[in-house]
Amino acid sequence: MTALDPSIQQPSTGTGAHIVGIASGNGPGPYVMAAATLDGNKVFTSDGEHVGKIADIMLDVRGGRIAYAVLSSGGFLGMGDTLHAIPWSALTLDTDEKCFRLFDMTADSIKNAPGFDKDHWPSMVDPQWGSSVHDYYNRRPYWMATRDVVEGDPRDL
Template sequence: MTTLDPQGPAATGEQGANIVGVGMGDGPGPDVMAASTLDGNKVMSSDGEHVGKISAIMLDVRGGRIAYAVLSSGGFLGIGDSLHAIPWSALTLDTDDKCFLLDASAERIRTAPSFDKDNWPSMADMQWGTSVHAHYNRSPYWSTTRDVVEERESDSNL
């Protein structure tokens, strides 16, 4: 299995998922690809445990960003699954092993805030989002992007 890159998104202040591996095919991917191609991808914890699969990619429609990946874990055939919102920047796409690496231990993921398929949280709620990002030791995606936009605006006013 590929290890996480310490110089990945969290280290550089970027909010996108990092990409590792040599799996560069013809056509789209891995830099630009359909979100539906990522549904069902397995997710491995930082300590090498298979912790679930991606069940959805959540978009910040107004901001034009990926907000979260939804991790489905436990259960059987979709019954009894726990769902976890994972900050996009906490994930690394491993093109060699065709999976996501999550920068958190299996135990950390098990203790993360969760929900079920019938009771989704309000993912646009900044207080909820801040707590999810804090659990994974990430800055909220909207605050980093806002800082970059504000910096660009101040540079253009010079």
């Protein structure tokens, strides 16, 4: 078995989304897949509410990591949507239902989460903004979690 064997549940290093469900099929996924495959996936909260869809996946290009998934919620036909940057590590990919789950968040907590609109994006490289978003979702900032993996003993990978 290799580290990417789809028949075994992969532990999270704290930087990636968790995966649940039975991985099946040939080709890419669910451990390595095109980001565009995930656009439009529904997101459900711990109380079973559908709170929106994945609109974008934001990459930390210099660091080679996924920083955030952008959730689009509310609105009608794309008008008046509220966007929320959700730390990638807060999400769980449900391969059986082909959706994401936020097991630690309720629908009300998402409605009250810091958000923005399509014409007024925050500066996602601002560490103060990023830390506040990660704090809201009770996650360690991805740039800190990755540092521990990179600076740790390579035999632990």
